[in-house]
Amino acid sequence: MEGSPRSDSDRLCSAAARGDHEEVRRLLDAGVDPNGTNSLGRTPLQTKFSFSCQQLAKCLTLEYVDPPFPAGKD
Numbered sequence: 001m002e003g004s005p006r007s008d009s010d011r012l013c014s015a016a017a018r019g020d021h022e023e024v025r026r027l028l029d030a031g032v033d034p035n036g037t038n039s040l041g042r043t044p045l046q047t048k049f050s051f052s053c054q055q056l057a058k059c060l061t062l063e064y065v066d067p068p069f070p071a072g073k074d
Helices: 008-018 021-029 044-051 054-064
Strands: none
Touching: 008 021, 008 044
């Protein structure tokens, strides 16, 4: 039985949820949009925060994802 095709964003979100750093980096390096949403409307960063892995969230925010808020004065 063949499963339904998954989007790149679904694969990226799944890898983020599992904490699979190698797969996340591979997909991002291949050009998958880190700001794209999965079939549930969540970004990889939102998915990862729901599964609480700070190291992967840091990787996503520092290297790939557009910041959710513009930088401003403290």
